[in-house]
Each structure stands twice: as structure tokens, then as C-alpha cells.
Amino acid sequence: MEIKVCIGSSCHLRGSYEVIEKLKSLIAEHSLENKVNLAASFCLGKCGAGVTVTGDGEFWEGVTPETVESIFKEKVLGNK
Numbered sequence: 001m002e003i004k005v006c007i008g009s010s011c012h013l014r015g016s017y018e019v020i021e022k023l024k025s026l027i028a029e030h031s032l033e034n035k036v037n038l039a040a041s042f043c044l045g046k047c048g049a050g051v052t053v054t055g056d057g058e059f060w061e062g063v064t065p066e067t068v069e070s071i072f073k074e075k076v077l078g079n080k
């Protein structure tokens, strides 16, 4: 699975750096380094709604440093 986190300026202001850090530790915590590839991306064109994150091209809605853990659990752990 490939997760991309937008680091464009609007998403950066909403905490994309923190979202990336949390995703990194969640991936490590669940030993998913071989299954999940985490990448940064330039503006994905959806600057209005939290930090823009995609998983295998699917847009994840409403990601913030506060919600990223539960979204990760649903989208990544729920998918295994």
C-alpha cells in the first residue's frame, strides 16, 4: 500500500508534518514497514479539508494530527 501525505503549503499549515510523523510511528508500531510505503506529495488539489492524504490513490477525508490514528486503523489495519 502506498500512503501519500500532501506537504503543500495549505496542508503544511494544517499539520502535515505531524501527520507524517504519526504515520511513521504507527507503521513501525504495527511492523508494516514492508507493506506500507509512506511518501510526501506536492499539492493534491484538495486544500480545503484538513491534511490531504491518499492511500493507494483513495482520498482520506478529514485527516488531522488528532484523527490520523483512527483513520490509519480503519484504512490500513482494517484492510489487511
Ligand code: FES
Pocket: 006, 007, 008, 009, 010, 011, 012, 042, 043, 044, 045, 046, 047, 052
Ligand atoms: S496544499 Fe495539500 S492539497 Fe493543496
